[in-house]
Amino acid sequence: MLTRRTPTVSTFSQAVAAASSSARDKGSLHVPYIDTPLPSPSLPSILPRHGKKTAPRWRRRRLRMLFWMVGGLCLFLLSRSISKNAEPHSDSDYLLSPLEEDGDFEIVGTNVLPEQPVALMVTDAYGKKRWTVSIPPVKEFPLAPSEYETICRQCDEISSLIANDGNNKYYSQPGQMDFYRKDLYYMDITDAQDEGLLPGSTAESNEQPHYQKTADTKLPGTRSTETDAKADTEKQICENSLTYVLQSSDAGFGKTLMGLWMSYGLAKEEGRSFFIDDSDWEYGQYSTYFQPPPKPNCLPPPATLRVPCPHDAKHLVVSAVTTPWIFGDSFTAHFTDARATAGINRQRRIFSFLRAGFEALFRLSDEDNDYLGIRLEDLKNSIDRGGLLIGIHVRHGDLHPIEPRYQDAYIPLQKYASAAANILESTFSPTPSDGGSSFNKRSASRIILASDDPDVYGAMEFQNAQKAQSRISLASKSTIDAAMVAQQSLSKSVQKNLGWEGGFFKNLFLSLGAPAARPIIDSPRPSKSQTRDVDSGIDSYHPSADSLVSPAEGLRLRELVGRAYLLDLAVLGHSDRLICGISSVTCRLLAVMMGWSNSLEQGAWHNIDGPFEWFSLSL
Incomplete structure (x- = not known):
């Protein structure tokens, strides 16, 4: 109940005087002050109430406080965004x-x-x-x-x-x-x-892959660099891309091809533009071995945008060292067909990635490609009576078989020869009604042989075999020594000949042209533990410095090794039947070159290194 004090005479006169004085000061209208008592709260008001009810004071205060909080938060976010764009990494x-x-x-x-x-x-x-x-x-x-x-x-x-x-x-x-x-x-x-979290690219990329720079000056029929430069100025940087970097710690050409073909297939699967970089390759320039790959209709991204991980980056870089992240278990699980009944059919999609890379990229340089055509024509003519072309690939050097009983040595050569004989026997079994045609076809068949070990060609087991190609031959030290003795020119140069002893060894290959490294055949052969130390990334074998090979001469020898390997691979890839050990990457590449239907479905590809099916990368 509200109460109010009734004014006395003294208070009334003071109030009237104060009101009059205030009115005069403000120049407002004079209103007499009438002090009337409040109506009794117990009686209802006889006047109706009009308009909305005034909101309580606490509610207005909360709305005002919320308004100031939202405004302050917006100002804070705006100032923070401005500071990030103006000065990256200041916080x-x-x-x-x-x-x-x-x-x-x-x-x-x-x-x-x-x-x-x-x-x-x-x-x-x-x-x-x-x-x-x-x-x-x-x-x-x-x-x-x-x-x-x-x-x-x-x-x-x-x-x-x-x-x-x-x-x-x-x-x-x-x-x-x-x-x-x-x-x-x-x-x-x-x-x-x-967002200002990293500094932006200062300029758009006009850099070209290294293989294109060298290809313009070495390959006939290519456009001039001025024409290319003018055309490239009209192109934009690719939206997304995959760049395969040719560099390998084990120096194996086979693993490089496997990664290159697989990367190309993945790039096409994901709609990425594909580039190759050879500026840090042990074998030199891409154009020494191959014709230029298909050129995307856009420019490669700047170096600051190309990263090896994660896989969903816009501009991905793949090299031999990053294959466990790109082509690891998740890749195999995703592209393996779990619904396929036969084991080998489960990897058909992965096989197709490699096949796409082979078809697009395995085009030898003009000089070697011309020789390849002549060689294949000669082999075809030699078996024109219906015989078979049986290819054999023997890998020695620093690679040892998967089969446990041969892991510390190599697969016996007799096993290769027996496999070839069995193929001929099962294919051309004589019958009383064939009139000797089976014998004629068997006689017309040819065995072609390729190996990283030159001594294999002279083995008794392969006395009837031909070299897959003779354009570039890697002679062993003993062969060169014998030839020089026969020519009566035995001298100190015999001790320093550039033969190829025992097969492909990573450390011996990398020593070609390196400072303080002597010729590959004048060095002791590394042991198995030395040559298979891949995980540590440390070369445990260091050749001595007796006879030096210049870097230019070393690169020339590396190029000869690489070209010989590719020619062997190209000829064997046209075999009707193929015998090899699956532990070798080359053996698995040859299945890709022969094609899925021919090599795996029809059984033209034969593995003699244990009861294992074809697989792709070995990480």
Whole structure:
């Protein structure tokens, strides 16, 4: 109940005087002050109430407070976005760098970009943790194999760290092995540049793959570099791409081809533009061996945008060292047909990737391709009476069989010869009614042989076999010594001849042309433990420095080794039947060259290294 005090005479006069004085001061209308008592609260008002009810004061205060909070938050986000765009990496809270130490990584804060390529943890405009990859503009393309491997390992670590953060709700553990699972916390480099988290590209890329620069000057019939440059100025940078970098720690040409063909097939599957880089290849220039590959109708991206991991990056780099991340278990699981009943049919799609790469890229340089055509024509004419062309590939050197009883040695040559005899016997079994035609066809058949060990060609088991090709022959040290003795020119040069002893050994091959390295055949053969130390990445064999080979001469010898290998491969790929050991990458490549139907479905491809089916990459 409200009460109000009734005014006395003294208070009434004071109130009237104050009201009059206030009115005069304001120049307003004079209104007499009438102090009347309030109506009794117990009686209802006789006047009706009009209009809306006034909101309580506490509700107006809350609305006002909410308005100021929203406005302040908008101003804060706007100022933060402006500061990021104006000065990247000025706040150490949103940039974290994983650093490698004793094989592990440590997450540390920093306010500047590292000078080395690295995977980074960043904070986007919404305050969420993301990660990306930083490739400093000063780094030349391609990076070293060790740098590519480190980046991929860092990507695994930082992706797992963010995914396992309790504040992140979008990580799907069941889809971890899916090849096309998107990492929702990965930010592509172009997106990171747009948000100011990484410095933008200073200029669009006009660089061309190294094989194209050399191809213009070496291959006949190509356009001039001026014409190419004019045409390229009208092109845009590719939307997404895959660049295969020709570099291999084991120096094997077979593994390089396997990765190259598989990468091309994957690029076509995913709609990526495909490029090849040969600027850091042990064998020299791509154009020495092959004709230029199909050229995309766009420009390759800048080096700062090309990363080895993750797979869903817009511009991907693949090399021998990154194949476990790109063509690992998730790739095999995704592209293996689990519905196929027969075991080999499960890998048909992976086989098709390799076949696409073979058909597009295996085109020998003009000089070697001309010889190949002549050689194949000669072989065809020699078996024109219906005989078979049986190819045999023997791998020695630093590779040993999968079959346990031969793991410390090599598959006996007699096993190859017996397999060839069995094929001829089963194919041309004489019958009383054939009139001797089976015998004639068997006599018309030819066995062609290729091996990385020159001594294999002189073995008794292959006395009736022909070399697959004789354009480039790798002679053994003993063969050269015998020839020089027969010519009565035995001298110190016999001790330093450039023969090829025992097969292909990585360390001996890499020593060609290296400083303080002597000729390959004048060096002791590395042991199995030395040559198979692939995981450590350290060469345990170091040749002495008696007789030096110049870098130019060493590169020329490497080119001869590579060209001889490719010619052997090309001739054997046209065999009617093929015998080889599956432990060799070359053996598996030959199945691809023969085709799925011929080699695997019809059984023209024969593996004698244990009861194993064809497989692709061996990681």
